[in-house]
Amino acid sequence: MWNFFVKDVKVLWRDRTELMVMFLMPFVLMTILGFALQGVMGGSSESFEMEVALVVQDEEEEGKEKLEIDLSESQLPEQARSALLEVSNNFSPASILDELLTEDLQDQLSVTQMREEEAKTAIDQQEIDAMLIIPDDFTYDTLKNMLLGEEVSSTLKIVKGPHANFSASIFHTIIEQFSESFNLEAAITKATGTQVASSPSVEMEVNGETLSVTERDPVSSMEYYTIGMAAMFAFFTASTIASKAFTETQQQVFSRILISGKRPSAYLSGKALAVFLTVLLQLGVLFSLSSIIFGSFRPLSIEDMIGMTTISIFYALAIAGIGALLTTLTVKYQSNTIAGVFSGAIVSIFALLGGSFIPTAGFPEAVQKLGDWTPNGMAMNAYMQSMQGLGADYIITNIWKLSGFILIMVLLSLVLYPRKKVGA
């Protein structure tokens, strides 16, 4: 096996294009995405407690009725119109936000509904830390954005008291993340239908001064995309090793190996080991670069290190499993199609579902569930949980899932590997 491994690593590493795909591309992409989409993630793990006021100026029912009128007057075909109506009836951005604040975040937030004037007074008297204003026509504008793709901006406004700097910024991040999730819904709408939309923007005001989004610390989104891109590009290492196997069959090197009487397990495990170590290095290099250049993953505790390393090892094993399976199928059918379909289509699907490009939080429940079972989804969840200091219990669930995945890959590879003879 060692012999095969050494050869595979050399063949892989002497290929400049492959090196670029393995290291340069994910680095460039994570940099671009990390800066461009900052604010998607709330990176802070510190627990906090705050009092907020919710000022609802929006009329949900009225907004929906207005939208229904817009829909009926639009030029859309009947099918699309009824589908959109369906969505609009079942989807209430303001209610979801309310639910998020009063239920999902009830441990951190205590939310009181107030009128704007009341809330202002409360902030001045330091009774509350911040207020969130859901503006007039929020429902209408958001739905219009999402479903009709019209550029109508609706701004969620946070006003915080000068006494509550830290917790308010976390609150801001949460709201922003929420707002982004509408963008994701929109992405799905776009993928399945025709509409493009922009998310409602979020503004924060400190004593009347508005903070622009770019002034926020980019690190959290950088962390997210470091992990996302690293997880995604690991897939390409698996498909690359499989295309190398295809070259081996085409150039009849594989015949030589077969005739030597070498066990299939030696050939396969050499490939798997090469993928495993390459992916481990890939993850290590990308995480380190992100940490050194962009200050991600800091402060770095020993526990974090152990957590991240453990997850990386399991993820690299999972990718090695994929590499072994792709290799098996490639030599079995002597075709490059399998590796091609994997890197061309399956990786994109995994990347989307698993959250490499955008957080899955905004996807429908079922899609999220699916994403949680993609290998990169499992790894990303585990990394996130580890970074948020959620403790070993959470991570272990994903490690178990990954282990199951690894086992399936290994078994499939060994069962499907062509014994003794190839060809018809």
Next chain:
Amino acid sequence: MLETIGLKKTFKRHVAVDDANLLLKKGESIGLLGPNGAGKSTLISMIETLIKPTEGDVTWNEKSIIKQPDLLRPVLGVVPQEIALYKELSAYENVKFFGKIYKLTGKELEERAEAVLKLVGLSDRQKDLVKTFSGGMQRRLNIAVALLHEPEVIIMDEPTVGIDPQSRNYILEMVRDLNREQGLTVLYTSHYMEEVERLCDRIYIMDNGKVIANGTKEELIAILSEEESIELVLEKPISTFKEALEMEPSILRVTQESNGLKLIVPKNNRKLTRIFQLAEQHDASITNVNIQIPSLEDVFLHLTGKKLRD
């Protein structure tokens, strides 16, 4: 002793090899000759235990290797038709890798690596990546790798395709020495007549999946012992002249050559006067005439109705 008995291989409907019977005795050097697509590679892939025959058997020392490929594999060296090497590795790294898959280790591996690299004349280029090698050098290394584990039988599939005459000569000499001096049994596939003529004790001729003749060079030529060939060098090709020759009953076959025509005629019945007469009638000016006894190439043409290469 390596033998194929009624070997057949069908791909979907297409019969690639049909009822092939080959015998390869210890220390023999056998040539397998045939045009593109004749089924040579398919036939030897079955012998090499790489693909399963549809029908028939392959035996090594009278034991079937279809069910027990491991009887033959350790003593078999193969030179595939492709350059079966890692282009991203150096010559030495390739030799090392393939040596190890044959369980060579340590000092023995080093010695064998050195020996085969020297044999193919690549010792001073061994550190270079294979992709920087010329075609001829790659072909030589392709052979070196097959010799690492000192096989008893070597099967070579067109090992000299696409290389310069010098490299080809080198390879032919080398294979001949291995066969004559070290008793290596050789099965050599080619569509170069002169290679098999030079190297091989016996020759099998394949066409359309079938072995259509076999024997020593002399035996094969005896097939045409009643004929001889006349080469006409013409100033320029004249198609009416060729047609007229084809109509002539005393001429058995006419083929177009690069600088003229080749005629097969019955021995002792060459009607040269008639040929010159026709030439004059059709304004063909003959600049040279050669009368030869038939070559293996002619035998091939006789058997298959086509040339080995276009």
